[in-house]
Amino acid sequence: MFHCERCGIRFSTGALSGGTSCPRCKARDGVSVQLTWEPLLAARTAAALAEARPRAARVTVAHGS
Numbered sequence: 001m002f003h004c005e006r007c008g009i010r011f012s013t014g015a016l017s018g019g020t021s022c023p024r025c026k027a028r029d030g031v032s033v034q035l036t037w038e039p040l041l042a043a044r045t046a047a048a049l050a051e052a053r054p055r056a057a058r059v060t061v062a063h064g065s
C-alpha cells in the first residue's frame with residue numbers, strides 16, 4: 001500500500017501503473033509527488049512514538065518474605 005503525503009490518497013500496489021509518484025497530484029496539479037510505502041511510514045511513526053514516550057520507571061514488585 002502506497003500513501004501520498006501531499007493529498008492523503010492511498011493506492012494499492014496493483015493500482016499503480018509503474019513508478020511511485022502520485023497520479024492524482026500529477027493529474028490535478030501537475031506535480032510529481034513521491035509516494036510513501038505505508039509499512040515504512042507505520043514503522044517510522046512507531047519509532048517516533050517510542051522515542052517521544054517517556055521511559056516508564058520499572059516498578060519492582062517486592063513480595064514479602
Ligand SMILES: [Zn+2]
Binds near residue numbers: 005007008023025026
Ligand atoms: Zn497525491
